[in-house]
Amino acid sequence: MPMRSPVVFVNPDRIEERMDQPAENDLNLQLLRAYIDSANDGIFVVCDEMKFHVANQRLSHWLATPEHVLTDHCHRIPFTTFLPEVLDHNLFLRSLQETLAGTPARFDCKLAPINGAARWVEISMNRVALEIGDLVIGLVRDVGKQREVAAELERRARTDDLTGLANRSEFWGGLKRAVDQPKDVGVKSGLLYVDLDQLKLVNETCGHIAGDALLRDTAETLLSIVPQSALLGRLGGDEFGVLLESNDATDTMRIARRILRAIGTRPFRWNGATFKVSCSIGVVHISPGLSNVPDILGAADAACYVAKDKGRARIQIYTGHGLCHRRRTEMRWVERICSALSEDRFLLYHQRIVPIGADPNLGPFHEILLRLRGQNGSIIRPNIFMPAAERYNLMPAVDRWVVEQVLRSVADDIGFGHTRTGNDLEPLCFVNLSGASLNDRQFPHFLQRKIDAHGVPPERLCFEITETVAIQNLKRASHVVHQLKEQGCRFALDDFGSGMSSLSYLKSLPVDYLKIDGSLIRGIAVNSVDKSIVCAIQEIARDMGISTIAEYVENPDIHDVLSRIGVHYGQGYAIHEPCPLPSIATENGAITKEWKAHRTDMSIPVTHPFD
Structure with missing residues (x-):
């Protein structure tokens, strides 16, 4: 770089000091450049047209493009070149405009250079006011690992660790979305509540490792039967749910019968022991009368219990009356009893x-x-x-x-x-x-x-x-x-x-x-048989002390008879x-x-x- 002419001041004692400043400025620029190039994050400066003016080594590496190409004076490249997704492109543009208006911005987007690896990054931008105009300086941080961890945590929050199916919370949410969305007239959905009948026996006979294997086998069987559009989840220890959207009653029952047959005809073997496995299935045809998730799941659970009460290995459709209604009423009381105890x-x-x-x-x-x-x-x-x-x-x-x-x-x-x-x-x-x-x-x-x-x-x-x-x-x-x-x-x-x-x-x-x-006391004053039985009980009690x-x-008549006995x-x-x-x-x-x-x-x- 050519040396600039020194600025001469009236005071001759300061002439030498001023002649040394250009060298100091060069040194400061070199130190600043070394600092930004050694950063673990990407650093850039862009103008209001989103074109690069500065890009450190880390960002150039991520973009698979040298800085001199990014910042060529006559052919500066816009940052959005590396944001092929429309949503990311628009997000960057909107954030840049907010930053130039005086509001710092921070957002996540996906860098996807043509010749390099795509990566998720967090971009922070701030405005820099200069004499030549406003520029935007940005910091780019790789958040791929954090997003992977977050995605894994979210997956674990939504899925059952043992079977990989949706867990109860995720199934609940899916059922709620299905219930809340508008339905075409005549289009119905069905819910199957599948309960294994032999899990407790397997656990007690062969241990919980065998029981876990049975649950995984059951999940694989269900996955091989239900349509891809169905929501399949594990609702509890030995309970599975299948949500069949836009399925009429005939299709729902057909799938239920296939599940019953597949599980019932597939023996479970473990360390030389063979178990005949079966399941009980409660079926709910979702209708306006069952308009919320607790009612639908409760009805399906009640129907499944009735199927078990009738001998297991069968399908029970929820009817809203009879045994199903009685079971449903009992199950509602469970929650009330627990609340009464806690309150x-x-x-x-x-x-x-x-x-x-x-x-x-x-x-x-x-x-x-x-x-x-x-x-x-x-x-x-x-x-x-x-x-x-x-x-x-x-x-x-x-x-x-x-x-x-x-x-x-x-x-x-x-x-x-x-x-x-x-x-x-x-x-x-x-x-x-x-x-x-x-x-x-x-x-x-x-x-x-x-x-x-x-x-x-x-x-x-x-x-x-x-x-x-x-x-x-x-x-x-x-x-x-x-x-x-x-x-x-x-x-x-x-x-x-x-x-x-x-x-x-x-x-x-x-x-x-x-x-x-x-029952013996009520009729004792008029029924000789009841009186004789009570006399016999009294005699036995007397002999035994x-x-x-x-x-x-x-009434007084009952009292008088009891007194005489x-x-x-x-x-x-x-x-x-x-x-x-x-x-x-x-x-x-x-x-x-x-x-x-x-x-x-x-x-x-x-x-x-x-x-």
């Missing part, structure tokens, strides 16, 4: 159990009953929600909630000094225990921890199990009864007499009370209608005072409503 919307009620005879050593008791407060404040009886809780294994959680609340209530009474001497006059709470909790090996340990935590005498608790539950698993029932009685709790056998095929099991169950089934409680005592206690709406649980001891104290006042004439219950 503490269960309520304890109680019903008095009062002595029928004049034995001064007997005192009134309480059966603890459960209610659910609905979202609108209504009180819901257990016969509405209990079937769903039992079917979907929610009873252990419900039972534990009840036990916790009862112990808390009893502990509050003790804290207020309401206990009395003499165990028979202590408030005794009868608490129902489900078959699921009876089979829960952790329940006795849970109960002991809670009793210790609340400081409640275990003699204040009497657990009720139904005769049916006890007979179904007599060994387990006997073990739990013995275990809880060792802790100090008492036991009652509920609905006794409803399954009188055998009475020998009573020898294995050291219960304290027999609650005679209400067990107290008896008659349920459904609904010698039944110890009565319970029913005529004696006391269930009501919210107050302070147990306070309530019991009021009953006891009244009972003692009338102890001289106990042929009529103390709380008799027919006086």
Whole structure:
């Protein structure tokens, strides 16, 4: 570069200093150039026509074009030459205009040089105001790796890791889009809910690795059958969904039958073991009556459960009534029960159990009953929600909630000094225990921890199990009864007499009370057979030292017959209608005072409503 003539100032002492400045400027330019060429990111300067004025080595390499070609004074190349996609081209142009207007820009686009590798980049642009006019300086950063990671994370968020199919969230979204988009008149879609029938057996027999292999095999089978336009996903452990858009009912059923046949005729082999595999399929023909995703999936799930209830390995179309409707109703209650548990919307009620005879050593008791407060404040009886809780294994959680609340209530009474001497006059709470909790090996340990935590005498608790539950698993029932009685709790056998095929099991169950089934009590005053059965139960109970409680005592005639037979206690709406649980001891104290006042004439219950 030729040396410029030095600028001469009046002060001769500064002449030498000014003569040195051109060399310093050259050095600064060389350092600046070395800096931008050593950068790991691309750097460029363009004018308002998007043409290159500067491009560092990194960017020139990415564009597979030397800088002197990009910036040739007479043939400068526009940046958009390397953005063949129309969207990227327009995005760059719009961002450049915003930058020249004073707003810095940042965006992603795809560089695609003719002779080089395409790559995703992030471009940041800022305006530089110079005397010769405004230019734009840009920074180009390779974001290919970040986009690959983001794409992989997105793929994992949308797909099931085991099978590669859409996961439940992605399937939900696809079903929602299908439901929301307008449909031509007469065009319908179908949903198949496919549930493997033998996955649990394979897992328990050969381990979960074998179970995973079965799931992958099933996914491959489904992929080979359903059309490419279908959305196929894994919805749960052994559940798959197939969304068939624009499919009429005939086509939907044809595909369902092909799936049923393909899975049912393809045995699964693992380490020498062979399993005959089948599936149950719930089918929903999507219609205006099923207009949202929860309703559609719930209907398909309900239909699939009905198919399993009918013997598995079959197809069930959702009809909206009958078994499908009942199943759907139960499944809706599952969500409500879970919400009630988390929101503490269960309520304890109680019903008095009062002595029928004049034995001064007997005192009134309480059966603890459960209610659910609905979202609108209504009180819901257990016969509405209990079937769903039992079917979907929610009873252990419900039972534990009840036990916790009862112990808390009893502990509050003790804290207020309401206990009395003499165990028979202590408030005794009868608490129902489900078959699921009876089979829960952790329940006795849970109960002991809670009793210790609340400081409640275990003699204040009497657990009720139904005769049916006890007979179904007599060994387990006997073990739990013995275990809880060792802790100090008492036991009652509920609905006794409803399954009188055998009475020998009573020898294995050291219960304290027999609650005679209400179906025998209702007709005892007019039906000699019912009376004879109750007499036999009372005689057996007396010989075994067990107290008896008659349920459904609904009028004075029933009470009089029970009194003559010698039944110890009565319970029913005529004696006391269930009501919210107050302070147990306070309530019991009021009953006891009244009972003692009338102890001289106990042929009529103390709380008799027919006086």
